[in-house]
Amino acid sequence: MFPVYPDLKNKHVLITGGSNGIGEALTRTFAQQASEVTILDLDKDKGLKIAKDCENLNCKVNVYSVDLTNTSELTKTLNLIKQETPIVDVLINNAGYDPRYPLLEMSEEEWNHLFQLNVVHYFITCRELLPDMIKAGGGSIIMTSSHVFWIAKPDMIAYNTTKAAVIGLVRSLATAAGKHHIRVNAVAPGWIMTERQLEQWVTPEAKQKTINELQSIPLELTPDELMGTYLFLASESSRAITRQTIVVDGGYAQS
Ligand SMILES: NC(=O)c1ccc[n+]([C@@H]2O[C@H](COP(=O)([O-])OP(=O)(O)OC[C@H]3O[C@@H](n4cnc5c(N)ncnc54)[C@H](O)[C@@H]3O)[C@@H](O)[C@H]2O)c1
Structure with a gap:
């Protein structure tokens, strides 16, 4: 159902949180483009299952189990990936969590831990992988x-602060890395009906209201609705696009 971008064939795509939800869809979608995919996720069993499915389609998925909130473990794993796999052409920083709290009723530890997952690991992966991307002549x-x-x-003050930080990181890094032909962009999804969302947060009333009253387009959003945007931003078709955040939410946010 997705267009094929021939330039993504044999590209090395690294995806954080690639075992479930939006990340799982990304892993399967890029594997179907014949990219080599590497995923970093705590859920190793699920990652290996996806890798097996992809192997049956002649696609290569490497799975590294790591806690992305542990910077030294993450750095060590990225160094191992640099030794064991090709230079990363496309980096997708995706893993994140979206807790709810009334007002600011959360501890400093909870606040910092959320930043560690939703922001700090994005910075660490960029810092560790950028030098090789520069040497290779570019990337996305x-x-x-x-x-x-x-x-x-x-009820999502902390979460929103992390997601705003991501947009700041994207904008400044894009400006700094552009001369190396490295493009940096963000995707801002709407409410995507992943397994975890359905288990933790979705009620029939909230879902109905979002789709039929708050979105301009009355469409239930699944990870598939996002894939075309990620593929486009990864591919050479978007070679002149950088520093952008593309909102994919059925026309809910007044962005
Ligand atoms: N689902 C939505 O409605 C929605 C909307 C907007 C933005 N997002 C963002 O999209 C991204 C993906 O969300 P999702 O809904 O697909 O999440 P998900 O919970 O379905 O999947 C997240 C993946 O990240 C992995 N992960 C989580 N913490 C980890 C850690 N410490 N170390 C290693 N791996 C870890 C999990 O094992 C899982 O495979 C997040 O950044 C989220 O904030 C989601």
Whole structure:
């Protein structure tokens, strides 16, 4: 169902949080483009299952189990990846979590831990992989933000702060890395009906209201609705596009 971008064939695509939800769809979608995909995720079993499925389609998926909030473990794993796999052409910083709290009723530890996952690992992967991308002559970095930045939901203050930080990182890094032909963009999804969202947050009333009243387009959003945007931003078709955040939310946010 997705267009094929011939330039993505044999490209090395690294995806954080590639075992479930939006990340799983990204892993399967890029593997179908015949890219070599490497995923970093705590859920190793699920990652290996996806890798097996992809192997049956002659696609290569490498799985590295790592806690992305542990910077030394993450740095060590990235160094191993640099030794064991080709230079990363496309980096997709995607893993994240979206807790709800009334007002600011959360501890400093909870606040910092959320930043560690939703922001700090994005910085660490860029810092560690950028030098080789520069040597290779270019690449595409895509980060997952959220339309919550525009909606500013009252019970998601910390989450929204992390997603705003991602947009800041994208904009400044894009300016700095452009001369090396490295493009940096963000995708800001709307409410995507992943397995975890359905388990943790979705109620029939909230879902109905979002789709039929808050979105301009009455469409249930699944990870598939995002894939065309990630593929486009990874491919040479978007070679003149950088520093952008593309909102994919059925026309909910007034971005
Ligand atoms: N689902 C939505 O409605 C939605 C909307 C807007 C933005 N987003 C953003 O999209 C991204 C993906 O969200 P999702 O809904 O697909 O999430 P998900 O929970 O379905 O998947 C997240 C993946 O990241 C992995 N992960 C989480 N913490 C980890 C850690 N410490 N170390 C290693 N791996 C870890 C999990 O194992 C899982 O495979 C997040 O950044 C999220 O904020 C999601």
